[in-house]
Amino acid sequence: MTETTRTEYRTCPLCEATCGLEITLRDGAVTRIRGDRDDVFSRGFICPKGSTLKQLEADPNRLRTPLVRRNGKHVPATWDEAFAEIERRLRSIIDTHGPDAVAVYLGNPNVHSMSGPLYNRVFLRALRTKNIYSASTVDQMPKHVSAGLMFGHPDLIPVPDLDRTDYLLMLGANPYESNGSLATAPDWPGRMEAIMERGGRVVVVDPRRTRTAAAASEHLFIRPGTDALLLFAMVNVLFADGRVDPGNLADLVDGLDRLRSAAADFSPEAVADTVGIEAATIRRLAHELANAETAVVYGRIGTHTAEFGTIASWLVDALNLMTGNLDCPGGAMFPLAATEQPRSRRGFQLGRFTSRVHGLPEVRGELPIATLADEIMTPGDGRVRALVTIAGNPVLSTPHSDRLDAALADLDFMVSLDLYLNETSRHADVILPGTPPLQRPHYDFAFTQLSIRNVANFSPAILPAEYDNPEEWQVLLRLAAVCAGQGADADLNTFDDMVFGTVIARSIGSPDSRIHGRSPEDILNESTGERGPIRLLEFFVRTGPYGDAYGQDPDGLTLAALRSAPHGIDLGPLQPRLPEALATPDGRIDLAPAEILADVPRLAERASQHTNGTMTLVGRRDLRSNNSWMHNLEVLIKGKERCTLQIHPSDADRFGIESGGIAKIVSAAGSVAAPVDITESIMPGVVSLPHGWGHDLSGTRLDVAATRPGVNSNKLAPGATDPLSGNAVLNGIPVEVMPG
Numbered sequence: 080m081t082e083t084t085r086t087e088y089r090t091c092p093l094c095e096a097t098c099g100l101e102i103t104l105r106d107g108a109v110t111r112i113r114g115d116r117d118d119v120f121s122r123g124f125i126c127p128k129g130s131t132l133k134q135l136e137a138d139p140n141r142l143r144t145p146l147v148r149r150n151g152k153h154v155p156a157t158w159d160e161a162f163a164e165i166e167r168r169l170r171s172i173i174d175t176h177g178p179d180a181v182a183v184y185l186g187n188p189n190v191h192s193m194s195g196p197l198y199n200r201v202f203l204r205a206l207r208t209k210n211i212y213s214a215s216t217v218d219q220m221p222k223h224v225s226a227g228l229m230f231g232h233p234d235l236i237p238v239p240d241l242d243r244t245d246y247l248l249m250l251g252a253n254p255y256e257s258n259g260s261l262a263t264a265p266d267w268p269g270r271m272e273a274i275m276e277r278g279g280r281v282v283v284v285d286p287r288r289t290r291t292a293a294a295a296s297e298h299l300f301i302r303p304g305t306d307a308l309l310l311f312a313m314v315n316v317l318f319a320d321g322r323v324d325p326g327n328l329a330d331l332v333d334g335l336d337r338l339r340s341a342a343a344d345f346s347p348e349a350v351a352d353t354v355g356i357e358a359a360t361i362r363r364l365a366h367e368l369a370n371a372e373t374a375v376v377y378g379r380i381g382t383h384t385a386e387f388g389t390i391a392s393w394l395v396d397a398l399n400l401m402t403g404n405l406d407c408p409g410g411a412m413f414p415l416a417a418t419e420q421p422r423s424r425r426g427f428q429l430g431r432f433t434s435r436v437h438g439l440p441e442v443r444g445e446l447p448i449a450t451l452a453d454e455i456m457t458p459g460d461g462r463v464r465a466l467v468t469i470a471g472n473p474v475l476s477t478p479h480s481d482r483l484d485a486a487l488a489d490l491d492f493m494v495s496l497d498l499y500l501n502e503t504s505r506h507a508d509v510i511l512p513g514t515p516p517l518q519r520p521h522y523d524f525a526f527t528q529l530s531i532r533n534v535a536n537f538s539p540a541i542l543p544a545e546y547d548n549p550e551e552w553q554v555l556l557r558l559a560a561v562c563a564g565q566g567a568d569a570d571l572n573t574f575d576d577m578v579f580g581t582v583i584a585r586s587i588g589s590p591d592s593r594i595h596g597r598s599p600e601d602i603l604n605e606s607t608g609e610r611g612p613i614r615l616l617e618f619f620v621r622t623g624p625y626g627d628a629y630g631q632d633p634d635g636l637t638l639a640a641l642r643s644a645p646h647g648i649d650l651g652p653l654q655p656r657l658p659e660a661l662a663t664p665d666g667r668i669d670l671a672p673a674e675i676l677a678d679v680p681r682l683a684e685r686a687s688q689h690t691n692g693t694m695t696l697v698g699r700r701d702l703r704s705n706n707s708w709m710h711n712l713e714v715l716i717k718g719k720e721r722c723t724l725q726i727h728p729s730d731a732d733r734f735g736i737e738s739g740g741i742a743k744i745v746s747a748a749g750s751v752a753a754p755v756d757i758t759e760s761i762m763p764g765v766v767s768l769p770h771g772w773g774h775d776l777s778g779t780r781l782d783v784a785a786t787r788p789g790v791n792s793n794k795l796a797p798g799a800t801d802p803l804s805g806n807a808v809l810n811g812i813p814v815e816v817m818p819g
């Protein structure tokens with residue numbers, strides 16, 4: 080047999096940077112993965128994780144068949160056996176207790192696949208539970224809330240125009256390790272350095288001197304949890320010094336006066352002690368922002384997963400707007416994704432229903448993950464008795480983990496769709512194997528909406544499905560069929576045609592659609608014969624802003640065009656999109672949403688409560704990690720210990736902790752013990768542990784991860800939430816530290 084070598088190109092689905100990969104295969108097996116130098120966006124950039132898709136495919140612990148728990152042990156089962164079990168047990172719970180008794184948790188990798196954005200909703204619609212949870216409430220929900228209230232739609236999120244800005248003020252983000260978030264840009268480091276090379280400035284605000292901070296023009300330590308105060312003080316300065324100028328947007332903005340009065344109490348002097356940044360420095364930052372030709376404020380995890388996450392997220396955009404930098408090149412701009420569909424001008428509402436136990440408001444149809452354990456453990460009508468997790472590991476990634484771990488053990492039934500038998504899926508009665516990245520097609524529906532350049536890039540699957548396993552979208556359809564009462568043996572092709580038919584019907588019925596009024600047959604006949612996500616992608620691209628609208632614009636984008644561009648299609652730099660893109664009912668921007676203003680008194684109380692003298696915990700990321708789930712790949716976890724407690728030498732001294740020793744960290748929720756890393760790169764009074772570790776639980780199948788288990792930092796998070804977004808407070812947790 081002759082050896083055949085082929086090269087394929089695809090977008091890395093692991094993080095938000097969306098790097099192009101060049102993948103070489105010999106006789107159908109991957110031999111090498113490197114950066115695709117011809118990718119229109121990433122130009123060859125790649126991080127150490129990108130090439131490990133090869134090891135992920137090969138990992139013997141990765142699940143290849145369904146597992147069903149029999150007598151306490153997970154044993155292999157056929158798909159039919161697994162679904163028979165799901166149908167029997169899930170149906171009985173739904174029939175007896177109603178759909179709300181079944182909760183669903185959607186983890187982060189759902190936004191990194193095609194099936195997640197397209198088929199989860201089919202499953203959720205069929206199930207009709209109000210108990211929907213996701214990683215969004217341990218992540219970016221504050222941004223959705225502030226964007227929804229200001230601009231009318233929770234996905235109208237402005238991103239920093241990195242390639243054209245003269246001044247970047249970055250808070251709570253460490254793109255040198257994370258490669259960026261809510262700002263898709265392959266090679267963040269290179270783009271950040273380019274700002275300084277062209278004479279601009281980058282200022283990083285972080286309680287740790289991260290690699291990002293070290294590379295910036297300036298780094299400022301900040302006391303954890305106080306970003307909202309710092310940002311408010313900057314707003315205060317701009318008003319006080321007459322430096323407010325929304326530029327082109329002046330006529331579109333409501334609420335400047337209300338913002339001015341809300342900021343009145345937050346002078347730099349009033350917040351300086353609590354924030355840990357001098358008043359003069361805060362004034363200077365505000366002036367630098369106003370003076371720069373173009374400038375942008377950008378905040379991420381450290382700013383969002385905090386006590387005042389929504390206020391901080393709002394003030395980031397408020398500052399961009401007040402300095403004339405919103406919707407302008409070099410400022411914060413709204414991407415226009417190739418799959419974007421017209422948005423209704425209904426505006427954005429919070430709290431349309433509340434959680435059963437604590438009455439927490441829904442946001443975007445979901446409830447805060449921090450309260451799932453309460454919903455499982457509190458008896459009464461409407462108690463959650465079953466859980467379906469889809470690509471999520473909440474036992475490691477969400478707060479008060481010990482409690483959630485115990486709650487999951489209490490469920491009547493649990494299903495996990497996952498790549499691994501891990502800390503979460505070990506509780507599942509049925510585990511269905513997910514589709515690994517190279518065995519599925521890929522398109523970034525989510526990240527093209529958050530991209531600092533408009534780009535479209537489709538990647539076909541490059542490896543066949545192992546064991547003829549169904550792809551995740553088919554698994555989700557089958558779950559939907561069970562929940563809808565059609566049974567596990569329903570004809571999935573018919574079901575998928577129905578899904579597609581509904582999408583077409585909705586679009587042609589909408590006056591804003593580019594195919595409004597066309598005949599459904601017309602669209603069907605012109606569509607690819609392939610069922611599943613590819614057909615839907617085609618639909619959204621062709622009806623999208625650059626699309627051919629099924630023949631109306633012959634030069635427009637099509638699936639065929641995407642297929643013939645393996646390195647992606649560059650749709651150009653971001654363009655101003657306001658006012659057209661606004662989705663508020665009045666078509667205006669609300670700079671001072673009433674819901675957010677109502678939360679400001681809570682912040683005002685915090686302004687004078689400095690935490691000097693006490694210890695506060697923050698998180699961090701490492702380039703070779705990916706939340707909780709890539710620790711089973713030897714290439715990534717080898718080398719130095721990564722799950723360490725960073726602590727300043729003065730604090731280590733104070734607590735009698737020695738270099739090379741172990742520290743015990745105790746919070747209101749629990750305690751863990753970790754090896755210490757005594758370093759001046761962390762602010763005195765702050766300690767840091769990364770999340771996603773703690774692979775020492777029984778009943779998992781993670782042979783490599785178990786050799787370097789680390790500890791689960793989320794055992795320390797008490798499960799407090801930002802009241803507006805329901806987002807968990809994961810940074811700024813009061814702790815005590817002692818020799819362990």
Ligand SMILES: Nc1nc2c(c(=O)[nH]1)N[C@H]1C(S)=C(S)[C@@H](COP(=O)(O)OP(=O)(O)OC[C@H]3O[C@@H](n4cnc5c(=O)[nH]c(N)nc54)[C@H](O)[C@@H]3O)O[C@H]1N2
Pocket residue numbers: 185186187188192214217218219380384469470471472473475476477496497498499501512513514515516551698699705706707708769770771792793796809
């Ligand atoms: N303390 C602290 N906690 C945090 C954070 C923090 O900064 N600090 N960050 C938070 C953030 S931003 C996030 S996004 C969350 C993440 O929270 P989660 O999404 O709950 O956790 P992950 O570790 O991403 O787990 C992903 C799971 O999906 C599985 N998986 C991976 N790929 C696929 C796939 O293609 N298909 C299927 N079916 N399964 C797949 C993995 O095996 C793993 O079980 O963690 C949050 N937790």
Ligand SMILES: Nc1nc2c(c(=O)[nH]1)N[C@H]1C(S)=C(S)[C@@H](COP(=O)(O)OP(=O)(O)OC[C@H]3O[C@@H](n4cnc5c(=O)[nH]c(N)nc54)[C@H](O)[C@@H]3O)O[C@H]1N2
Pocket residue numbers: 094095187218250251252253254256257258259260284285286287289301302303304305306379380381382385697698699700701702703704705706707810811
């Ligand atoms: N290598 C790697 N890359 C990843 C991930 C991963 O786990 N590993 N996860 C991906 C995911 S899901 C996401 S959401 C993104 C997140 O991407 P980023 O938002 O860049 O997240 P982090 O790298 O955790 O950086 C957060 C920073 O906030 C700082 N911080 C903590 N508390 C505060 C505070 O109160 N104020 C301020 N100003 N700073 C604070 C921390 O010290 C830390 O340096 O990364 C993605 N990329």
Ligand code: SF4
Pocket residue numbers: 091092093094095096097098124125126127128129130258265
């Ligand atoms: S930076 Fe993110 S997208 Fe790029 S190779 Fe690494 S993991 Fe993949």
Ligand SMILES: [Mo]
Pocket residue numbers: 187218
């Ligand atoms: Mo995330």
